[in-house]
Amino acid sequence: MVDKFQVVVGIPSYNESETIGHVVEMAGAGLDKYFPGFKSVIVNCDNCSPDGTRDAFLAADVPQGIRKQYISTPEGVQGKGNNFLNLFRFGSEVDARILVAVDADLRSITPEWIKYLGYPVKDGHDFVTPLYSRHQFDGTITNHFCYPLVYALMGVDIRQPIGGDFAFSPRLCTHWLGQEWNEKNRNYGVDIFMSLNALSGDFRVCQTDLGAKIHNVSAPKLNRMFEEVVYTLFSILIENRSRWLSAKPNSIDDPERDDEAQAVQCYGPNDCDAEMADISLDIIKLKKDCRQEYIKYYDIVKKYLSVYAFKIINDNMEMDQYDIDTMLWTHIVYRFLYLFDGASEEQKMEIINALKPLYFARSITFDYQTYSYSISFAEEEIKKQAMAFLSQKPYLAGLYSSNGMNML
Numbered sequence: 001m002v003d004k005f006q007v008v009v010g011i012p013s014y015n016e017s018e019t020i021g022h023v024v025e026m027a028g029a030g031l032d033k034y035f036p037g038f039k040s041v042i043v044n045c046d047n048c049s050p051d052g053t054r055d056a057f058l059a060a061d062v063p064q065g066i067r068k069q070y071i072s073t074p075e076g077v078q079g080k081g082n083n084f085l086n087l088f089r090f091g092s093e094v095d096a097r098i099l100v101a102v103d104a105d106l107r108s109i110t111p112e113w114i115k116y117l118g119y120p121v122k123d124g125h126d127f128v129t130p131l132y133s134r135h136q137f138d139g140t141i142t143n144h145f146c147y148p149l150v151y152a153l154m155g156v157d158i159r160q161p162i163g164g165d166f167a168f169s170p171r172l173c174t175h176w177l178g179q180e181w182n183e184k185n186r187n188y189g190v191d192i193f194m195s196l197n198a199l200s201g202d203f204r205v206c207q208t209d210l211g212a213k214i215h216n217v218s219a220p221k222l223n224r225m226f227e228e229v230v231y232t233l234f235s236i237l238i239e240n241r242s243r244w245l246s247a248k249p250n251s252i253d254d255p256e257r258d259d260e261a262q263a264v265q266c267y268g269p270n271d272c273d274a275e276m277a278d279i280s281l282d283i284i285k286l287k288k289d290c291r292q293e294y295i296k297y298y299d300i301v302k303k304y305l306s307v308y309a310f311k312i313i314n315d316n317m318e319m320d321q322y323d324i325d326t327m328l329w330t331h332i333v334y335r336f337l338y339l340f341d342g343a344s345e346e347q348k349m350e351i352i353n354a355l356k357p358l359y360f361a362r363s364i365t366f367d368y369q370t371y372s373y374s375i376s377f378a379e380e381e382i383k384k385q386a387m388a389f390l391s392q393k394p395y396l397a398g399l400y401s402s403n404g405m406n407m408l
């Protein structure tokens with residue numbers, strides 16, 4: 001007979017032996033302090049890590065009465081989404097009332113994170129997304145793709161839809177298990193898969209302030225993460241196109257026009273100005289990588305961009321000076337989203353690949369724009385970019401209309 005647990009904290013991992021022990025100890029302290037009287041378990045959902053993650057997890061100290069359990073995918077089966085699938089299935093088997101998921105590489109997690117994530121579910125929310133104080137060089141896929149598109153097309157102001165640290169109800173867990181799972185969302189696409197399905201299913205969503213997020217940071221990535229996140233993002237947005245295509249465009253004569261996405265309730269200590277670790281950026285390497293990817297995908301970039309947009313991009317690359325402003329970026333992303341809709345599988349991957357150097361160029365532009373300013377200034381610029389995506393929805397609608405003009 002399977003033991004039953006009321007609160008489950010899941011830690012997806014792959015090769016996180018150096019940091020997972022700290023995460024387990026903080027989670028255990030949080031469960032002990034903020035969920036007394038609840039039967040709780042910490043579950044490591046792993047990918048058969050060869051670096052000793054399992055041993056580090058099992059060796060971590062937790063208060064008496066809190067259980068630990070290690071679950072792994074079969075040897076050779078990897079992917080963050082597969083770890084989440086195991087967590088969802090485990091939560092269903094044990095009849096969990098509250099499920100929390102935190103990254104295994106966190107250095108800034110405190111016991112309070114378990115409270116701030118778990119309490120909103122206890123209060124009736126189905127999905128809790130994180131709100132962090134993050135360095136502007138961190139979270140570039142979030143800043144330039146996921147946040148603005150969720151803001152503009154799903155109409156909800158969720159700042160970190162792929163933050164990695166979430167909480168959710170068993171009802172939403174069951175909903176996710178009932179969705180179609182593919183190679184992309186079984187891997188890095190799982191975070192945006194979770195967020196978009198929660199929003200499109202009209203589940204009760206909120207954010208919770210976790211302060212600074214300090215973890216293993218990397219510069220903009222060209223590996224599977226970028227491909228799987230953007231592919232999943234575009235695919236699910238297209239599945240919900242009737243939601244955003246049918247929305248009435250803003251009108252100057254409409255007193256109820258919607259110029260901003262819907263805000264959601266926010267929990268936590270409101271500490272998003274918390275200090276964080278400094279992040280260095282090798283801008284020379286970033287520009288080199290950008291140019292290499294542009295040369296590699298030159299033909300398909302030229303194929304999918306309009307003549308006007310291609311001229312700007314090509315001039316940027318030739319001069320090694322990047323000025324992909326917000327308006328140009330919104331039109332590029334919307335054009336590629338439109339072209340992705342109905343494309344063959346081969347064409348979809350071409351579109352994703354063509355976006356890679358453009359994403360780098362936009363990131364470099366933003367880094368130059370904000371590197372000498374405060375985090376709060378950078379956040380304002382990111383919010384303005386999201387609002388620009390919302391303001392340009394008529395352009396996207398025009399692409400779908402037989403009479404719409406392709407301005408780029």
